[in-house]
Structures are given as structure tokens and as C-alpha cells.
Amino acid sequence: MLKKEAYINGLGCISPQQTFEGNGLPDVSDLLCPDNFFKCLEPVYKKYIDPIIARRMSRIVKMGIYASKLCLEDAGVEMPDAIITGTGLGCLDDTEKFITSMIRNDEKMLNPTPFIQSTHNTISAQIALFLKCHAYNITYAHRGLSFESALLDSLLMLKEQSSESVLLGGVDEITNISFQIIKRLGHWKNDNCNLLNISESVTKGSIAGEGSSFFLLSDKKNNSSYSKIVSLETIVNQLNVESLTKEVSAFFKKNNLNYNDVDLVLLGVNGDSKYDQLYYGLKNKVFCNNSCAYFKHLCGEYHTATSFAMWLSSVMLKNQTVPEMVKMNSFSSTQLKTILIYNHYRNINHSFIIMQAC
Amino acid sequence: MFNKVCVTGIGMVSAIGNNVQEALKSILLQKSGLGFTSYLDTIYKDEFPVGEIKLSNIELAESIGIGSSQSYTRTALLGLIAAKEAVENAVITSATDCRTGLISATSVGGMDRSEIFLKDFFADQRKGKLRNIIGHDCGDSTEKIAKYFHIKDYITTISTACSSSANAIMLGARLIKNNLLDRVVVGGTDALTVFTINGFNSLMVLDREPCRPFDETRNGINLGEGAAYLVLESERIAQQHNKKVLCEVKGYGNSCDAFHQTASSPEGKGAGLAMKKALEVAQLSTDEISYINAHGTGTPNNDLSEGNAIANVFGSRIPMFSSTKPFTGHTLGASGAIEAVLSVLSIRNNLAYPNLNFATPMKELGIVPLTKLTDTISIKNVLSNSFGFGGNNTSLVFSAC
Numbered sequence: 115m116l117k118k119e120a121y122i123n124g125l126g127c128i129s130p131q132q133t134f135e136g137n138g139l140p141d142v143s144d145l146l147c148p149d150n151f152f153k154c155l156e157p158v159y160k161k162y163i164d165p166i167i168a169r170r171m172s173r174i175v176k177m178g179i180y181a182s183k184l185c186l187e188d189a190g191v192e193m194p195d196a197i198i199t200g201t202g203l204g205c206l207d208d209t210e211k212f213i214t215s216m217i218r219n220d221e222k223m224l225n226p227t228p229f230i231q232s233t234h235n236t237i238s239a240q241i242a243l244f245l246k247c248h249a250y251n252i253t254y255a256h257r258g259l260s261f262e263s264a265l266l267d268s269l270l271m272l273k274e275q276s277s278e279s280v281l282l283g284g285v286d287e288i289t290n291i292s293f294q295i296i297k298r299l300g301h302w303k304n305d306n307c308n309l310l311n312i313s314e315s316v317t318k319g320s321i322a323g324e325g326s327s328f329f330l331l332s333d334k335k336n337n338s339s340y341s342k343i344v345s346l347e348t349i350v351n352q353l354n355v356e357s358l359t360k361e362v363s364a365f366f367k368k369n370n371l372n373y374n375d376v377d378l379v380l381l382g383v384n385g386d387s388k389y390d391q392l393y394y395g396l397k398n399k400v401f402c403n404n405s406c407a408y409f410k411h412l413c414g415e416y417h418t419a420t421s422f423a424m425w426l427s428s429v430m431l432k433n434q435t436v437p438e439m440v441k442m443n444s445f446s447s448t449q450l451k452t453i454l455i456y457n458h459y460r461n462i463n464h465s466f467i468i469m470q471a472c
Numbered sequence: 473m474f475n476k477v478c479v480t481g482i483g484m485v486s487a488i489g490n491n492v493q494e495a496l497k498s499i500l501l502q503k504s505g506l507g508f509t510s511y512l513d514t515i516y517k518d519e520f521p522v523g524e525i526k527l528s529n530i531e532l533a534e535s536i537g538i539g540s541s542q543s544y545t546r547t548a549l550l551g552l553i554a555a556k557e558a559v560e561n562a563v564i565t566s567a568t569d570c571r572t573g574l575i576s577a578t579s580v581g582g583m584d585r586s587e588i589f590l591k592d593f594f595a596d597q598r599k600g601k602l603r604n605i606i607g608h609d610c611g612d613s614t615e616k617i618a619k620y621f622h623i624k625d626y627i628t629t630i631s632t633a634c635s636s637s638a639n640a641i642m643l644g645a646r647l648i649k650n651n652l653l654d655r656v657v658v659g660g661t662d663a664l665t666v667f668t669i670n671g672f673n674s675l676m677v678l679d680r681e682p683c684r685p686f687d688e689t690r691n692g693i694n695l696g697e698g699a700a701y702l703v704l705e706s707e708r709i710a711q712q713h714n715k716k717v718l719c720e721v722k723g724y725g726n727s728c729d730a731f732h733q734t735a736s737s738p739e740g741k742g743a744g745l746a747m748k749k750a751l752e753v754a755q756l757s758t759d760e761i762s763y764i765n766a767h768g769t770g771t772p773n774n775d776l777s778e779g780n781a782i783a784n785v786f787g788s789r790i791p792m793f794s795s796t797k798p799f800t801g802h803t804l805g806a807s808g809a810i811e812a813v814l815s816v817l818s819i820r821n822n823l824a825y826p827n828l829n830f831a832t833p834m835k836e837l838g839i840v841p842l843t844k845l846t847d848t849i850s851i852k853n854v855l856s857n858s859f860g861f862g863g864n865n866t867s868l869v870f871s872a873c
Contacts, residue, residue, distance in 0.1 A: 197728070202609065202611075203608075203609060204610075204631065212667070212670075212671065212674075213587060213590050213667060214594060216666070216667065216670045217590065217591055217594055218594075220515065221514060221515045221516065221666070221670050221673075222515075224670055224673075224674040225674065226671070226674035226675045229670075229671035229674055229675070230671075230675065230733050230734045230861060231733065232671070233579060233631070233632075233633040233860070233861045233862065234579075234610065234631035234632070234633075235631060235632040235633055235860070235861070235862045235864055236733070236861075236862060238862070239728065239733060239861070239862025239863060239864065240733070240862075242728040242730045242862075242863065243730050243731070243732070243733070243862075243863070245730070246730050247728060247730055248727050248728050248729070248730055248741065248742060248745055249727070249728065250726050250727070250728075251632075251726065251727075251728040251862070251863075251864055252630065252632060252639055252643075252726065253630070253631055253632050254628055254629065254630055254631070255581075255609070255610035255611065255629050255630070255631040256610065256611040256614060256627070256628045256629035257609060257611035257615070259611075259627075259628060260611075263628040263629075266628075267643065270646060270647075270650060270652075273650065274646070274650065294597055295593065295605055298598075298602060299602060299605075299606065348626070348627075348628075349624075350615060350618060350624070350627040351624065462615070
């Protein structure tokens with residue numbers, strides 16, 4: 115589909131795990147989540163953001179700027195040729211702040227700051243402002259495919275040769291209000307659970323999460339490249355195990371790959387018994403001879419969670435190790451060359467991403 | 473080699489008409505769609521004029537054969553109406569006869585219903601009808617439109633404030649040029665909300681009078697609502713299916729002003745870069761542009777910045793330019809697509825639109841917009857500007873075939 119090579123030459127990630135100091139996963143043995151939601155471990159922002167400016171910024175903007183700065187430093191790039199982000203729900207905190215005061219104050223005497231920071235493109239705009247970057251700047255907001263849409267555009271930018279380096283990010287934040295509302299919609303679990311057992315869950319609902327993961331994509335490989343992106347496919351449709359199998363088969367055919375070329379299948383298992391059957395169906399019927407892993411017990415469920423999966427995959431491919439805590443079955447393969455990420459959002463949005471070591 | 477991006481269908485709903493023909497008629501009669509709201513529950517309903525579509529949600533739903541409007545946001549209903557007109561105009565009988573996509577844009581998504589939910593929810597967290605919040609996210613209206621037309625091959629949503637749907641058109645054109653799609657429905661939709669009225673009012677940029685873009689006395693925006701979509705097809709598919717090609721999308725450019733979250737730089741740096749990039753992609757020189765449909769919101773800041781950018785890019789030969797926002801109001805995420813449809817109509821009918829309400833040239837700017845409807849000059853290439861919060865600037869070039 116997109117023949118041009120796309121290398122990941124830099125990473126920056128803020129997540130519920132300690133991921134912002136050096137790119138790697140700390141050992142975690144017990145991931146208890148008392149409130150059933152997963153907040154990011156946040157860095158001390160003043161390293162990159164002036165505290166006076168930071169005070170007016172919501173968490174999502176700070177997490178976006180900080181992770182993008184980490185990523186650019188990691189890649190040794192000062193100015194990207196494009197900034198492309200995906201966010202499912204955007205700047206929730208500022209949106210809620212503005213609506214709350216609008217309702218409480220009967221539409222009078224409102225502070226405009228939360229309103230001007232409420233648009234979905236605030237994060238990518240603030241990064242551009244921070245860098246004084248006049249380049250292409252786009253934000254996608256399409257449910258569980260927000261990050262994938264940003265990724266497709268990034269690959270297109272590299273292919274068109276309009277950019278040599280693209281700063282790509284996936285960002286979402288959780289707020290108390292959004293958590294309560296989405297809980298009423300039945301998306302979150304009612305019971306407290308140990309997150310390491312997410313793959314054994316038999317109850318409905320998932321665990322809410324958030325995160326900010328950034329990537330510096332380039333058409334040129336260098337000594338510090340983490341991985342490369344080989345292919346991407348997105349589907350907006352309800353699938354069952356049978357139709358999902360057909361989609362996977364078509365995707366592999368299009369990419370001239372066999373199932374046994376995949377060394378690790380990273381699945382978006384989120385503990386929701388209603389939706390996890392698609393993952394298990396795929397694991398047992400199609401990838402029964404492949405090593406499988408999962409990641410949402412580390413970051414929680416959110417619209418751009420695949421950006422965390424892509425961060426994790428990049429780290430695993432570079433280090434050539436798969437942490438014990440993500441493994442779903444025992445490993446036979448000795449090398450780690452190709453990873454398939456399969457994720458779906460409530461069986462309406464599905465995505466496949468193939469990444470390789472470089 | 474086939475690499476033209478052909479426009480084969482257009483559809484639009486706005487304060488100046490429920491379809492393209494009605495909108496064109498309003499423009500020819502120089503009839504503005506601005507007035508006071510009939511549907512919004514806001515304390516400002518008799519204070520700020522808006523460009524509202526005078527149909528209730530039930531009437532909107534009925535017009536496209538949707539029985540129960542309750543699970544649709546106004547944003548989704550407006551989007552469906554405009555997309556339906558575009559798809560019919562392009563005489564598409566099947567969305568599966570070639571690789572067909574949908575790129576839709578919105579700035580506030582389903583906020584029109586979320587704000588109703590939140591009023592009850594804030595009083596008591598157990599209250600509020602859930603059907604009023606499930607369509608909050610930007611992807612909701614897009615997926616409803618995709619489902620209605622059985623579009624499957626690529627579906628996404630762009631949200632970059634007031635440049636959103638111009639960016640959707642740009643992405644659609646790129647996907648066709650790169651042979652990832654054969655056909656793509658592109659555009660955007662936004663409904664009027666109490667949230668946006670209060671937001672822009674808190675910034676003190678809403679005018680109590682009809683807006684006067686590029687006028688010395690300009691005093692802000694009138695908000696509007698609407699939706700517009702274009703059907704883009706590859707040259708190959710357009711020829712194969714014997715399509716009537718309305719015009720081409722020839723150029724596009726996006727640049728970030730990187731000056732301030734909401735204010736534009738005085739010299740319009742990002743705006744200038746976006747226009748230059750669009751001309752470069754279109755391989756056109758500045759004197760080949762017949763008409764510019766400006767962003768022209770009517771705020772002191774935008775019009776000065778955009779005016780300076782136009783003057784910088786075009787130098788001594790400024791094309792005819794005007795803002796059509798005094799007709800439609802500023803429809804936020806939909807404005808780029810609405811003005812794209814107007815740009816297509818400009819080319820098809822050799823029309824350049826009047827900038828209503830203009831009387832006094834701006835002191836700081838040596839250029840003035842077109843004030844009379846012009847139908848005697850051949851329109852070959854139209855440049856359309858859309859600028860948004862976050863300094864997101866997009867310019868598109870539409871060209872006669």
C-alpha cells in the first residue's frame with residue numbers, strides 16, 4: 115500500500131507506568147487499581163515547560179508537550195516537518211471546565227481560557243507553538259482509530275516526500291466527570307480487580323486509562339532507530355471471529371506475509387468479557403502457533419491505546435526482549451523480528467499494525 | 473497517468489438554504505441567512521445574530537427518511553443531509569463499486585446534545601439521558617454518515633477547529649492522488665450550540681450586528697451552523713463512470729501560525745505559508761487565481777492578519793476576494809467545506825461573491841474586498857482560505873477542468 119519505509123527514530127511516552135525516564139518498562143508485579151481507573155504517572159513538567167505557562171495548561175496538553183519533547187530529544191531532531199496527532203476525546207478537562215462554569219454562572223462572566231483550549235487540536239497546536247514550528251499540523255479525532263488515522267497520514271507524508279521527519283502522537287486524558295459518564299454507559303468495570311489478571315476477567319466492562327505516546331518517524335534509518343512500520347489497516351465495522359479471520363487473511367495477503375512470519379501478536383485484550391472474545395478467537399483460530407501478548411493491563415483502555423502498544427512494540431523490537439508481564443503464552447521463537455498489533459474499540463473500530471525490527 | 477482529483481458532486485445545508493440550489497439563489501439575491509435563533513436555549517438568543525437552519529431536528533430527520541431523530545445529534549443530521557445531496561449529485565449508485573472513503577470533519581461533534589445531558593448530570597450525577605451523550609465524540613456523525621451510504625474502505629474524522637473540513641478535503645485529495653482510494657466523500661458538519669456561543673462570547677468576538685469582514689468597523693463573528701460535502705473521484709473512475717466533472721481540487725496547503733492559541737500573527741505568517749503551499753501544489757502563479765474566498769470572520773484580528781497575508785502573497789495584483797460569512801455565519805468546522813462548495817459554484821457559474829456589509833476600508837490595509845456580485849469574468853481558479861484555533865491555516869485551490 116505505502117511502499118516507502120517508515121522508521122521510528124525517537125520515542126516519548128507518558129503512561130500509567132514509569133515510562134518517561136528512558137524508554138523501557140519497569141518490572142511490575144502487582145498492578146492494583148483501587149478506583150478502576152488508570153492515571154498517568156506524570157513527570158516534573160518544569161524540565162521542559164515554564165511553570166507559569168504550565169499552570170494554565172490542562173494535563174493533556176502538558177503530557178502532550180512533554181512526551182513530544184522527550185521524543186524529539188531522543189531522536190535528536192529539533193524541528194519536525196509535520197506534527198500529526200490523534201485523540202479520541204480531546205481536551206476533556208477544559209471542555210468540562212467551560213461547560214461547568216457556563217451552567218453554574220448562567221452563561222455570564224465566563225473565563226475564555228478553558229474554551230480556547232478545548233478544541234481537539236490544542237495539543238498539536240501547543241506543541242507547534244512551543245517549537246515555533248510552522249509545518250503541517252493536523253489532528254484526528256475518530257474514536258478507536260484516532261491514532262491510526264494520524265499514523266496513516268504520517269506514512270502518507272513520508273511517501274509524498276513532503277516530510278523527512280514526522281512527529282506523530284496519540285494522546286487522551288481521563289477526568290473524573292468523563293469517567294463517571296462512561297461508567298454509566300457501561301464501558302468500565304464495577305468491581306476492583308488486579309490488573310495483571312485482566313486476561314482472566316469474566317465480567318463486562320474494561321478499565322479506563324490514558325496516555326501520551328509520541329514517535330519521530332523518518333524515511334531514513336539511523337543507528338538509534340527502534341523499529342519500522344510495515345503496514346497499517348483500519349476497519350469501521352462490526353465483526354465476528356469468522357469475518358475478522360477473513361480480514362486478517364486479506365491483510366496478510368496484501369502484505370505478502372504468512373502467519374508464521376509473525377514473532378509476536380500483541381492483542382488489545384481489555385478485560386471486557388463481551389468484547390475480548392474477538393481477541394481470543396483470533397489467538398486460538400489463526401495465531402494458535404504464534405506467541406501472543408497483551409498490553410492494556412499496563413495502560414488501561416482509551417481511544418488511542420494503540421499508541422502505547424506501538425511504543426511498547428518499538429521498545430521490545432529494539433531490546434529484543436518481551437517482558438514477562440505482557441506474555442499470554444509460552445514462547446518458542448528465538449528472534450523478535452515482526453510484531454502484529456491487533457486492537458479493536460468496542461467491535462466498531464479495528465486496526466492491524468505490522469512493525470519490524472530494523 | 474491519471475492524477476487529477478475530480479469534484480463530481482456537491483451538497484450543502486446552511487442558513488442560506490437547505491441545498492446547493494437554494495444557497496446559490498440566496499447569494500444571487502444577496503440575501504443573508506443571519507437572524508436570531510429559534511432552537512437554542514441561551515440567554516443570548518435575542519442578542520447575537522446567528523446563521524441557523526430553520527428546521528427542527530425532527531424535521532431534519534424526516535427530510536432524509538430517518539424516523540427517530542432521538543439517537544442523532546443535530547451535527548449528524550446536518551451532515552447526513554449535505555452528504556446525501558453530494559452523493560446523489562455525483563450519481564453514485566454503489567459505495568462498493570470502487571474503493572470509497574469518507575473523511576468528515578467537525579469541531580464540536582455532538583455537543584448540541586451533550587450540553588443538554590450535562591445540565592442534568594451536573595445537578596445529579598445519576599441524571600441525564602444517556603442517549604444525549606453517546607454521540608458526543610467527533611467520530612459519531614462520521615460513522616452515521618458512513619453507515620447510511622455503506623461506505624467502508626476508509627473512514628476518519630479530522631478536528632482542527634475552524635479549518636477542520638478544509639483539512640478533510642485536503643486529505644481526501646491526497647488519498648486519491650496516492651491511489652489509496654478511488655472515490656472519497658469529504659467535508660464537514662457543525663451544529664450551533666450554547667457552548668460555542670458562550671465560548672466566542674467569552675472571547676468578546678461576537679458581533680451584535682451582522683458581521684462586516686474586512687471593514688474598518690468590523691466587530692466580530694456571527695456564528696452559524698451547517699454542513700457541506702464534496703465527492704472527489706480519481707480521473708480514471710470519473711472517466712470510467714462517465715461522470716460530469718464539476719472542477720478539480722488542484723492545490724492544498726496547511727501551515728501552523730505558531731503564534732498564539734487563538735490570535736493570528738499580525739503579518740499572517742501561517743496564512744501566507746498555507747496559500748503559497750497551495751499555489752505550489754497547484755503549480756499556479758498568483759496571477760492565475762481569479763477569486764479568493766477568504767476566511768474573513770469579521771474579527772479585528774483575523775481580517776487584518778489575513779488581509780496582510782493576501783497582500784504579501786499576491787503583491788501588487790490582488791485578485792477579487794470576499795468573505796461569504798455575512799451570508800452563512802461562521803459555521804466553524806463546516807466552514808471550509810461550505811466555502812469549498814461555494815468555490816465550486818463560483819467556477820461553474822463564473823461568479824465572484826459580494827462581501828456583504830462592507831462600507832469602510834481598513835486603515836491598516838490597502839486592499840478592499842469585492843462588494844458587488846460579479847458574473848462577467850471567467851473564473852478559472854479559486855483559492856479558499858480556512859483558519860482555525862491553534863493557528864491552523866489551510867488553503868485550497870479549485871480549478872476549472
